[in-house]
Amino acid sequence: MSSSQALFIHDSASSSQSLTSATELSELLAEVFGYQQFRDGQQAVMDAALQGRDSLVLMPTGGGKSLCYQLPAIAQTGLTLVISPLLSLMQDQVDALNTMGIAAAALHSGLAPEQSLQVLRQLQQGQLKLLYVSPERALQTSFIERLSSLSVGLLAVDEAHCISQWGHDFRPEYGQLGQLRQVLPNTPVMALTATADAATQHDIQQRLALQQPLVHRSSFDRPNIRYLVEEKYKPVKQLRDYVRKQRGAAGIVYCGSRKKVEELAERLQQDGVRAAAYHAGLPHELKETTLRNFVRDDVDVVVATVAFGMGINKPNVRFVVHFDVPRSIEAYYQETGRAGRDGIAAEAVLFYEQSDAAWIRRMIEEHDNEERRRVEVQKFNAMQAMAESQTCRRLVLLNYFNEYRHEPCGNCDICIDPPKQYDGSVDAQKALSCVYRVGQQFGIHHVIDVLRGSRSQRLQELKHDQLSTFAIGKEQSHEYWLSVIRQLIHRGLLIQNIQRHAALQLTEEARPVLRGEQTLMLAQPRINLVANKARVTDRGDYDKVLFRRLRQVRKSIADEEQVPPFVVFNDTSLVEMAQQLPTSASALLAITGVGQKKLERYGRDFLAAIEDYLDADNEHQLVP
Incomplete structure (x- = not known):
């Protein structure tokens, strides 16, 4: 020792x-x-x-x-x-x-x-x-x-x-x-x-x-995750088509109701998918079995409510689908973060429609605790804004967590199929000026009402109909200004203060735009979302056949020891083995995730599998 x-x-x-x-x-x-x-x-x-x-x-x-x-x-x-x-x-x-x-x-x-x-x-x-x-x-x-x-x-x-x-x-x-x-x-x-x-x-x-x-x-960025938002049109068919394309990869599908969970799990099972349902209303033993089978690669897809939450210790989840919009960006980030923990390419897909958002908003409004209701409304507003964003999804997420970036990621639906850009400097100046004129004490919808010249009783009582920014944006719709202001939030020029009823407040980034010292390109507001067809086409340059064989070796060892496969080695280690083809103990020890103890316990089996594969490949090449 x-x-x-x-x-x-x-x-x-x-x-x-x-x-x-x-x-x-x-x-x-x-x-x-x-x-x-x-x-x-x-x-x-x-x-x-x-x-x-x-x-x-x-x-x-x-x-x-x-x-x-x-x-x-x-x-x-x-x-x-x-x-x-x-x-x-x-x-x-x-x-x-x-x-x-x-x-x-x-x-x-x-x-x-x-x-x-x-x-x-x-x-x-x-x-x-x-x-x-x-x-x-x-x-x-x-x-x-x-x-x-x-x-x-x-x-x-x-x-x-x-x-x-x-x-x-x-x-x-x-x-x-x-x-x-x-x-x-x-x-x-x-x-x-x-x-x-x-x-x-x-x-x-x-x-x-x-x-x-x-x-x-640390950076909140998960660059290996591709973020996709699709408008719901035939959501069950969309989900089934998507899961079929994943060809047996591990995934989680989140739904907003127990009934929907069971229905979708059954539909996927009918398609031949190794799927299981999980929600708080199921017997404890069944939930434990589903979790164990998923972690041990005996089930590919779990359809679940958020009861399938923290502590899912499975690094090789390749996709997370939100069949319904989550209630907060924190929840969305946590749940999508269960994909690709091994660093290999993964996808987070959100099926979205505004009627779902309206339903969730009604549910939140029924909360008895006023302060809790206020917090949840503000958090859901941010989540809905992300779903309807015209800006790079990753920028929205990172800026929400105060990690301000300006360069689009190139790995989300907005970047893959970008909306048309226009010089939004004047629109931005109008919106930012209005936020300033109302004292940085009001939320999005109030600012839009001022911009569009609303004659509501509240505006008149506050004398906001006498501000210089009153009605300067009346030629555009409420939805148009909502898109503009959300983009300004996502770009870090405005923040929503959750402790002050989501009041809009200017950041230092807004100063040069307000003064006309900086041009700001914005996405042309899309009033209606467009369904996105982007997909990941390749998951790496490693030997896929050898990778599958190494997974079989891992599964056999894991079953014998009654532990999840990732406890033996995670997919990142197997991918490196399939890339570097180690044939000695020292070479295997250089693979990520292979320490001295694991080399002693498992090294012989994996080296033998690699050597057998290489020998078979050489024999195949020698055959005339």
């Missing part, structure tokens, strides 16, 4: 010293996890944890959040406690860590009593490096008392947006996790999430009592 491997099991040798240098962290990264370099921000976050500093980590799904606490856990003394929302996610991560020789366990209600006792014994004897628990378990009095007697080196709170009242998935138990700071006052806290706007970030820091935290915001 090497010196670094001894750290995986918390024994006397590993208790004497913590690894903190950049060199030692890099060595562990390669030897244990099989990665040759850190991703953006990972090392800074790890350094903060090892130095005892709190941190707030915003990284996109698939951006490497888990590694931020897993690597420090094996590089220092003490236990790393991970708060995680879903049992399935906990178990998948524990399985993956155990496969790499790391002493990890989870405490949850799905364990048999003797299993729970075994985990508690390991915990008390200092044999664990990572322990995963739910927020409910973490707040139990008995567990808190046990924590006070342990050496906890790091507290990691995953899916931290659940803490915030402004987040799209608020959970009261998460909001109480600040209590753990009283029990572990000297333990650094790492809060991690894929989505959090400014209000949610502030809430997370307050509720977890983070002390001068390192705040790391």
Whole structure:
């Protein structure tokens, strides 16, 4: 056993010293996890944890959040406690860590009593490096008392947006996790999430009592995901045609109702698709079976409500379809982010029609809690604006999360089939001036009413009919100005302040346009959306036949060990094998995701499969 491997099991040798240098962290990264370099921000976050500093980590799904606490856990003394929302996610991560020789366990209600006792014994004897628990378990009095007697080196709170009242998935138990700071006052806290706007970030820091935290915001960009929006015309046929074209790739279809979920799953099954339904009304055992079969590649497509949510630990999802429009950009981003976590090309398709949006808006308006209703309305407004946008979809998403960019992505339906452009400088000046004249205190529709010269009683009471911008845009329709203003928001010239009833406010980017110092090209407003036919045609330059054989080897090993296939190797590793054709242990060790332990456990099987394939190919070429 090497010196670094001894750290995986918390024994006397590993208790004497913590690894903190950049060199030692890099060595562990390669030897244990099989990665040759850190991703953006990972090392800074790890350094903060090892130095005892709190941190707030915003990284996109698939951006490497888990590694931020897993690597420090094996590089220092003490236990790393991970708060995680879903049992399935906990178990998948524990399985993956155990496969790499790391002493990890989870405490949850799905364990048999003797299993729970075994985990508690390991915990008390200092044999664990990572322990995963739910927020409910973490707040139990008995567990808190046990924590006070342990050496906890790091507290990691995953899916931290659940803490915030402004987040799209608020959970009261998460909001109480600040209590753990009283029990572990000297333990650094790492809060991690894929989505959090400014209000949610502030809430997370307050509720977890983070002390001068390192705040790391990775880019929200997922360049391997192609974003597509299609107008609904025959939605069931559109979905069936799309899934057929994916030829057995893994995908998720989100629907707004349980009835629709079951109907669509049945239609896909009739088409010969290995599909299954998932929603909160189904028996628990059936849901668990569906999730397990999907993660283990025994089901290709899951048709689900948002109940099929956080914690879907499956890197090779190739497409996510929204059959109905989501309620917020945060939800849309989280759900589409479940595609392509392995970095390989993936698609996010939204079927959209305005009547769906009107139905969701009515449902939101029926919410009893006035403040919650206001927040949800504002968030849905942003989601609807994205669906109806004439601007690059990726720019809309990134600008929503305050990551301002100006160059279109080239990998969305708007970029592939761009709308006509025109010099929108004058329109922009009219809209921006109107926002300024109403004191930056009103929302989109009020500003449009002023631009179009509405004679409503409210405008007259506010004396906004006397402003210089009143009726300067009367020649254009309400929908026209809605498109213009949404483009200005997406381009970062305006923001909607969610804490001030979505009031429009100018940014610094608006100044040169207002002054006439900068020309602004806008998309000619499309009042009616046009159905999009763009599709990804190729998924890489690797040997597809060998890739399929390697997947069969992986599936066989995974079934034998009763773990999901990605725990053995993810698709990225198999693609590299199919590209580089490694035939020696050292060559296989250079493949992304192949660490020393996995080389020892699985290397022989994969090398044999590659050598057999090459031998068969050579024999085929020798045949006259």
